[in-house]
Amino acid sequence: MNVRDIFLADAAATERAGAALAGCAGLRELRHLHLHGDLGAGKTTLVRGLLRALGHQGTVRSPTYTLLEPYEFPGFTVLHFDLYRVADPDELEYLGVREQSGEGSLWLVEWPDRGAGWLPAPDLVATLVPDGDGRRLRLTGPRAETISREMMDL
Numbered sequence: 001m002n003v004r005d006i007f008l009a010d011a012a013a014t015e016r017a018g019a020a021l022a023g024c025a026g027l028r029e030l031r032h033l034h035l036h037g038d039l040g041a042g043k044t045t046l047v048r049g050l051l052r053a054l055g056h057q058g059t060v061r062s063p064t065y066t067l068l069e070p071y072e073f074p075g076f077t078v079l080h081f082d083l084y085r086v087a088d089p090d091e092l093e094y095l096g097v098r099e100q101s102g103e104g105s106l107w108l109v110e111w112p113d114r115g116a117g118w119l120p121a122p123d124l125v126a127t128l129v130p131d132g133d134g135r136r137l138r139l140t141g142p143r144a145e146t147i148s149r150e151m152m153d154l
């Protein structure tokens with residue numbers, strides 16, 4: 001099986017894929033995960049699965065209006081972005097989080113195209129596309145090979 005292109009039959013499968021990602025040792029080296037896909041593609045569902053697997057117990061919604069929702073874990077911060085409403089990438093400067101990029105932080109970015117030129121380059125890209133009643137998840141980018149190999153072992 002090539003998990004770089006994986007079929008997700010329902011929302012629970014998307015959450016499991018997020019959880020599998022969270023279980024990868026390679027996650028600690030991951031800094032910038034970009035999530036592509038239309039409205040309703042399952043991006044937030046994947047993020048929810050990932051955050052829950054890391055131990056977050058509350059709700060996880062797309063931060064459509066606030067643009068950014070931070071989640072603190074021991075020694076590790078996840079910043080979940082939803083840039084859908086961003087008209088100009090310069091708006092993002094006001095979030096004041098640019099310096100929170102690097103070791104100990106993981107950026108999960110929905111609608112990364114809206115932040116082009118401001119966002120650091122992704123080391124992993126997840127693309128979700130409709131496939132029948134389900135979705136297809138494709139992993140690309142510099143870390144796709146290692147991460148997908150690890151996901152396969154889980």
Ligand SMILES: Nc1ncnc2c1ncn2[C@@H]1O[C@H](COP(=O)(O)OP(=O)(O)O)[C@@H](O)[C@H]1O
Nearest residue numbers: 008010011014039040041042043044045134135
């Ligand atoms: N693999 C899947 N198959 C069918 N429905 C899914 C799948 N993954 C997620 N969904 C559903 O799609 C809807 C939109 O998901 P969401 O994660 O909010 O999308 P996005 O963040 O991309 O806009 C939700 O109702 C969710 O339960």
Ligand SMILES: [Mg+2]
Nearest residue numbers: 043044062110
């Ligand atoms: Mg969303």
